[in-house]
Amino acid sequence: MRGCRIGENIQLLVERPDGTYCFRLHRDRVYYVSEKLLKGAASIPRGSLVALGTCFGKFTKTQKFRLNVTALDFLAPYAKYKVWVKPGSEQSFLYGNHVLKSGLGRITENTAQYQGVVVYSMADVPLGFGVAAKSTQDCRKVDPMAIVVFHQADVGEYVRSEDTLT
Secondary structure, three states, X not given: OEOXXXXXXXXXXXXXXXXXXXXXXXXXXXXXXXXHHHHHHOOOOOOOOOOOOEEEEEEOOOOOEEEOHHHHHHHHHHOOXXXXXXXXXXXXXXXXXXXXXXXXXXXXXXXXXOEEXXXXXXXXXXXXXXXXOOOHHHHHOOOOOOEEEEEEEEOOXXXXXXXXXX
């Protein structure tokens, strides 16, 4: 995956009006947690700790980072690159399918190919994460049945995978 979804806006996640937050790695998972909670959890042995804060994602066995849908509400307001899908394609995306050109409503200008994007409904509701299969310029001239955004994670995972989300 190329680039960061929120870029310099990461500072806004760490230094919030309600306190300072940080990212912590625990058992191949990255957690977003307030420093206040982190200090309280210091008294718990590492082996006994199941989770801490909000899980943003995990590292795979090949050491690639995969974002969890649990990070969506935190990352969406600061996303640099966004894609809006038409109402008819929302359900398809929420079932784990890629976004086709025919379902594309809008795309942020200057989105590069393979850039990480946040997928929104036309009503500006964040639906999930994806990777741009085509650049903004390529999207204008591509076939309506061509894939423009590769699916990565969506809010439908809460229902489909509720047992494995931590």
